[in-house]
Amino acid sequence: MAITDLPLFSMLRTRMQWHQERQRLLAENVSNSDTQGYRPRDLAPLQFDRTMPTLTSIGLDRTDAGHIASLNASSSQTSRLGGYDVRPTGIAVNLEDEMIKVAANQMDYQAATTLYTKSLGLIKIAIGKR
Amino acid sequence: MDFMKSIAIAASGLRAQAGRMRIISENIANADSTAQTAGGEPYRRKMATFTSEMDRALDAQLVGLGRVKTDPSEFRVKHEPGHPSADANGNVKYPNVNSLVEMTDLREAQRSYEANINVIGASRRMIQRTIEILKS
Numbered sequence: 561m562a563i564t565d566l567p568l569f570s571m572l573r574t575r576m577q578w579h580q581e582r583q584r585l586l587a588e589n590v591s592n593s594d595t596q597g598y599r600p601r602d603l604a605p606l607q608f609d610r611t612m613p614t615l616t617s618i619g620l621d622r623t624d625a626g627h628i629a630s631l632n633a634s635s636s637q638t639s640r641l642g643g644y645d646v647r648p649t650g651i652a653v654n655l656e657d658e659m660i661k662v663a664a665n666q667m668d669y670q671a672a673t674t675l676y677t678k679s680l681g682l683i684k685i686a687i688g689k690r
Numbered sequence: 691m692d693f694m695k696s697i698a699i700a701a702s703g704l705r706a707q708a709g710r711m712r713i714i715s716e717n718i719a720n721a722d723s724t725a726q727t728a729g730g731e732p733y734r735r736k737m738a739t740f741t742s743e744m745d746r747a748l749d750a751q752l753v754g755l756g757r758v759k760t761d762p763s764e765f766r767v768k769h770e771p772g773h774p775s776a777d778a779n780g781n782v783k784y785p786n787v788n789s790l791v792e793m794t795d796l797r798e799a800q801r802s803y804e805a806n807i808n809v810i811g812a813s814r815r816m817i818q819r820t821i822e823i824l825k826s
Contacts, residue, residue, distance in 0.1 A: 580692040587696040591703025591753045595740040673819040677826040
Protein backbone atom coordinates (compact mmCIF):
# COMPACT_ATOMS: atom_id res chain seq x y z
CA MET A 561 0.00 0.00 0.00
CA ALA A 562 1.39 3.32 -1.01
CA ILE A 563 1.33 6.16 1.46
CA THR A 564 -0.92 8.15 -0.85
CA ASP A 565 -3.60 5.44 -0.58
CA LEU A 566 -4.37 6.63 2.93
CA PRO A 567 -7.36 9.01 2.78
CA LEU A 568 -5.70 11.62 5.01
CA PHE A 569 -2.56 11.77 2.93
CA SER A 570 -4.36 11.93 -0.37
CA MET A 571 -6.57 14.71 0.99
CA LEU A 572 -3.57 16.66 2.20
CA ARG A 573 -1.88 16.11 -1.13
CA THR A 574 -4.93 17.43 -2.98
CA ARG A 575 -4.98 20.39 -0.61
CA MET A 576 -1.32 21.15 -1.27
CA GLN A 577 -1.82 20.88 -5.02
CA TRP A 578 -4.74 23.25 -4.74
CA HIS A 579 -2.58 25.79 -2.88
CA GLN A 580 0.13 25.41 -5.51
CA GLU A 581 -2.34 26.09 -8.29
CA ARG A 582 -3.77 29.05 -6.40
CA GLN A 583 -0.32 30.52 -5.86
CA ARG A 584 0.23 30.37 -9.61
CA LEU A 585 -3.02 32.23 -10.32
CA LEU A 586 -2.26 34.85 -7.66
CA ALA A 587 1.20 35.38 -9.17
CA GLU A 588 -0.49 35.89 -12.54
CA ASN A 589 -2.87 38.44 -11.03
CA VAL A 590 -0.08 40.40 -9.35
CA SER A 591 2.23 40.43 -12.36
CA ASN A 592 -0.64 41.51 -14.64
CA SER A 593 -1.84 44.21 -12.23
CA ASP A 594 -1.03 46.95 -14.75
CA THR A 595 -2.19 45.16 -17.89
CA GLN A 596 -5.17 46.77 -19.51
CA GLY A 597 -8.20 44.53 -19.81
CA TYR A 598 -6.81 41.81 -17.57
CA ARG A 599 -9.37 40.18 -15.29
CA PRO A 600 -8.04 38.74 -12.01
CA ARG A 601 -8.86 35.09 -11.36
CA ASP A 602 -8.97 32.82 -8.37
CA LEU A 603 -9.73 29.19 -7.58
CA ALA A 604 -13.06 28.14 -6.17
CA PRO A 605 -12.75 26.87 -2.59
CA LEU A 606 -11.74 23.25 -2.26
CA GLN A 607 -14.56 20.98 -1.07
CA PHE A 608 -14.24 17.37 -0.03
CA ASP A 609 -17.09 14.96 -0.06
CA ARG A 610 -17.51 13.14 3.26
CA THR A 611 -16.91 9.70 1.90
CA MET A 612 -14.60 10.35 -1.01
CA PRO A 613 -11.17 11.78 -0.45
CA THR A 614 -11.03 12.99 -4.02
CA LEU A 615 -12.06 16.33 -5.37
CA THR A 616 -15.79 16.44 -6.03
CA SER A 617 -16.84 20.02 -6.69
CA ILE A 618 -15.54 21.23 -10.00
CA GLY A 619 -18.61 23.04 -11.32
CA LEU A 620 -18.89 26.75 -11.95
CA ASP A 621 -20.04 28.78 -8.98
CA ARG A 622 -23.40 30.57 -9.17
CA THR A 623 -22.90 33.97 -7.60
CA ASP A 624 -26.24 35.32 -8.77
CA ALA A 625 -29.71 33.74 -8.82
CA GLY A 626 -30.06 34.61 -12.51
CA HIS A 627 -27.07 32.49 -13.54
CA ILE A 628 -27.61 29.24 -15.37
CA ALA A 629 -26.38 26.25 -13.39
CA SER A 630 -23.45 24.44 -14.97
CA LEU A 631 -24.43 21.02 -16.26
CA ASN A 632 -21.12 19.23 -16.24
CA ALA A 633 -17.64 19.99 -15.11
CA SER A 634 -15.94 19.39 -18.43
CA SER A 635 -15.53 23.00 -19.41
CA SER A 636 -12.35 24.11 -21.13
CA GLN A 637 -11.13 26.03 -18.08
CA THR A 638 -11.42 23.19 -15.62
CA SER A 639 -9.73 20.67 -17.89
CA ARG A 640 -6.86 23.05 -18.53
CA LEU A 641 -6.11 23.50 -14.86
CA GLY A 642 -6.20 19.88 -13.84
CA GLY A 643 -9.57 19.68 -12.12
CA TYR A 644 -9.68 23.00 -10.29
CA ASP A 645 -12.37 25.50 -10.99
CA VAL A 646 -11.15 28.95 -11.96
CA ARG A 647 -13.44 31.91 -11.76
CA PRO A 648 -12.98 35.64 -12.28
CA THR A 649 -12.93 37.68 -9.07
CA GLY A 650 -13.38 41.21 -10.36
CA ILE A 651 -12.80 43.69 -13.12
CA ALA A 652 -9.40 45.02 -12.10
CA VAL A 653 -6.60 43.70 -9.92
CA ASN A 654 -6.62 45.02 -6.37
CA LEU A 655 -3.01 44.68 -5.24
CA GLU A 656 -3.82 44.75 -1.51
CA ASP A 657 -6.43 42.01 -1.88
CA GLU A 658 -3.98 39.89 -3.81
CA MET A 659 -1.31 40.36 -1.15
CA ILE A 660 -3.74 39.20 1.54
CA LYS A 661 -4.64 36.18 -0.57
CA VAL A 662 -0.97 35.34 -1.10
CA ALA A 663 -0.32 35.52 2.65
CA ALA A 664 -3.41 33.44 3.45
CA ASN A 665 -2.46 30.88 0.82
CA GLN A 666 1.01 30.60 2.29
CA MET A 667 -0.28 30.11 5.83
CA ASP A 668 -2.82 27.49 4.77
CA TYR A 669 -0.14 25.67 2.85
CA GLN A 670 2.04 25.75 5.92
CA ALA A 671 -0.81 24.25 7.94
CA ALA A 672 -1.21 21.46 5.38
CA THR A 673 2.50 20.63 5.33
CA THR A 674 2.64 20.64 9.14
CA LEU A 675 -0.31 18.24 9.25
CA TYR A 676 1.43 16.06 6.70
CA THR A 677 4.59 15.99 8.83
CA LYS A 678 2.60 15.16 11.97
CA SER A 679 0.74 12.36 10.20
CA LEU A 680 4.02 10.92 9.01
CA GLY A 681 5.19 11.07 12.62
CA LEU A 682 2.12 9.12 13.71
CA ILE A 683 2.87 6.39 11.19
CA LYS A 684 6.45 6.30 12.38
CA ILE A 685 5.25 5.82 15.97
CA ALA A 686 2.94 3.04 14.78
CA ILE A 687 5.77 1.12 13.12
CA GLY A 688 7.99 1.73 16.12
CA LYS A 689 10.77 3.72 14.54
CA ARG A 690 10.72 6.52 17.07
CA MET B 691 7.05 22.11 -9.89
CA ASP B 692 4.22 24.58 -9.89
CA PHE B 693 5.82 26.96 -7.42
CA MET B 694 8.59 27.51 -9.93
CA LYS B 695 5.88 28.65 -12.34
CA SER B 696 4.63 31.16 -9.76
CA ILE B 697 8.15 32.50 -9.37
CA ALA B 698 8.60 32.71 -13.16
CA ILE B 699 5.32 34.62 -13.51
CA ALA B 700 6.29 37.07 -10.76
CA ALA B 701 9.71 37.47 -12.38
CA SER B 702 8.03 38.44 -15.66
CA GLY B 703 6.16 41.08 -13.65
CA LEU B 704 9.46 42.34 -12.21
CA ARG B 705 10.94 42.58 -15.69
CA ALA B 706 7.93 44.50 -17.02
CA GLN B 707 7.93 46.93 -14.09
CA ALA B 708 11.68 47.50 -14.45
CA GLY B 709 11.11 48.33 -18.13
CA ARG B 710 8.40 50.75 -17.13
CA MET B 711 10.78 52.42 -14.67
CA ARG B 712 13.36 52.74 -17.44
CA ILE B 713 10.86 54.60 -19.61
CA ILE B 714 9.80 56.85 -16.72
CA SER B 715 13.42 57.73 -15.97
CA GLU B 716 13.91 58.51 -19.66
CA ASN B 717 11.02 60.95 -19.43
CA ILE B 718 12.33 62.60 -16.27
CA ALA B 719 15.85 62.89 -17.67
CA ASN B 720 14.54 64.47 -20.86
CA ALA B 721 12.08 66.81 -19.15
CA ASP B 722 13.92 69.83 -20.53
CA SER B 723 15.28 68.46 -23.81
CA THR B 724 14.39 71.00 -26.46
CA ALA B 725 14.77 70.57 -30.22
CA GLN B 726 18.18 70.42 -31.86
CA THR B 727 17.09 72.73 -34.69
CA ALA B 728 15.38 76.09 -34.42
CA GLY B 729 11.57 75.69 -34.30
CA GLY B 730 11.77 71.89 -34.22
CA GLU B 731 9.95 69.38 -32.04
CA PRO B 732 11.32 68.65 -28.56
CA TYR B 733 11.37 65.29 -26.75
CA ARG B 734 7.96 63.68 -26.66
CA ARG B 735 6.83 61.86 -23.51
CA LYS B 736 6.81 58.07 -23.75
CA MET B 737 4.36 55.71 -22.11
CA ALA B 738 4.81 52.03 -21.31
CA THR B 739 2.03 49.57 -22.08
CA PHE B 740 1.67 46.05 -20.78
CA THR B 741 0.47 42.99 -22.59
CA SER B 742 -0.58 39.70 -21.12
CA GLU B 743 0.99 36.92 -23.11
CA MET B 744 0.34 33.20 -22.90
CA ASP B 745 3.50 31.20 -22.31
CA ARG B 746 3.02 27.70 -23.70
CA ALA B 747 5.97 26.17 -21.87
CA LEU B 748 4.79 27.45 -18.49
CA ASP B 749 1.06 27.28 -19.30
CA ALA B 750 0.64 30.67 -17.66
CA GLN B 751 -0.25 34.26 -18.48
CA LEU B 752 3.06 36.11 -18.34
CA VAL B 753 3.20 39.87 -18.51
CA GLY B 754 5.41 41.69 -20.96
CA LEU B 755 6.21 45.20 -21.96
CA GLY B 756 4.11 46.08 -25.00
CA ARG B 757 4.74 48.79 -27.57
CA VAL B 758 6.08 52.01 -26.14
CA LYS B 759 3.61 54.72 -27.08
CA THR B 760 4.18 58.44 -27.24
CA ASP B 761 2.00 60.98 -25.53
CA PRO B 762 0.18 63.04 -28.21
CA SER B 763 -0.61 65.94 -25.85
CA GLU B 764 0.50 69.55 -26.44
CA PHE B 765 4.03 70.74 -25.77
CA ARG B 766 4.71 73.46 -23.25
CA VAL B 767 5.47 76.69 -25.12
CA LYS B 768 7.59 79.44 -23.61
CA HIS B 769 8.53 82.79 -25.12
CA GLU B 770 12.34 82.88 -25.14
CA PRO B 771 13.62 84.76 -28.24
CA GLY B 772 17.30 84.20 -27.42
CA HIS B 773 16.99 80.43 -27.11
CA PRO B 774 18.80 78.34 -29.81
CA SER B 775 15.65 76.25 -30.41
CA ALA B 776 13.30 79.23 -30.69
CA ASP B 777 11.15 79.54 -33.84
CA ALA B 778 10.64 82.74 -35.88
CA ASN B 779 8.28 84.21 -33.26
CA GLY B 780 10.69 83.56 -30.41
CA ASN B 781 8.65 80.68 -28.96
CA VAL B 782 10.39 77.54 -27.63
CA LYS B 783 8.60 74.21 -27.37
CA TYR B 784 9.42 72.24 -24.22
CA PRO B 785 8.64 68.50 -23.77
CA ASN B 786 5.15 67.53 -22.59
CA VAL B 787 6.65 65.91 -19.49
CA ASN B 788 5.12 66.72 -16.12
CA SER B 789 7.59 65.60 -13.47
CA LEU B 790 4.82 65.26 -10.86
CA VAL B 791 2.98 62.77 -13.08
CA GLU B 792 6.23 60.91 -13.69
CA MET B 793 6.99 60.67 -9.98
CA THR B 794 3.50 59.30 -9.32
CA ASP B 795 4.00 56.76 -12.08
CA LEU B 796 7.36 55.82 -10.62
CA ARG B 797 5.78 55.20 -7.22
CA GLU B 798 3.14 53.02 -8.81
CA ALA B 799 5.78 51.00 -10.64
CA GLN B 800 7.70 50.60 -7.39
CA ARG B 801 4.59 49.38 -5.59
CA SER B 802 3.87 46.78 -8.27
CA TYR B 803 7.51 45.71 -8.20
CA GLU B 804 7.35 45.16 -4.45
CA ALA B 805 4.14 43.18 -4.80
CA ASN B 806 5.84 40.84 -7.26
CA ILE B 807 8.78 40.43 -4.89
CA ASN B 808 6.29 39.53 -2.14
CA VAL B 809 4.84 36.78 -4.32
CA ILE B 810 8.32 35.39 -4.99
CA GLY B 811 9.06 35.40 -1.26
CA ALA B 812 5.81 33.62 -0.43
CA SER B 813 6.38 30.97 -3.12
CA ARG B 814 9.92 30.45 -1.91
CA ARG B 815 8.76 29.91 1.67
CA MET B 816 6.15 27.43 0.46
CA ILE B 817 8.85 25.44 -1.37
CA GLN B 818 10.88 25.49 1.81
CA ARG B 819 7.95 24.10 3.79
CA THR B 820 7.64 21.25 1.30
CA ILE B 821 11.31 20.41 1.66
CA GLU B 822 10.93 20.45 5.44
CA ILE B 823 8.57 17.44 5.19
CA LEU B 824 11.63 15.44 4.21
CA LYS B 825 13.47 16.51 7.33
CA SER B 826 10.85 15.18 9.74
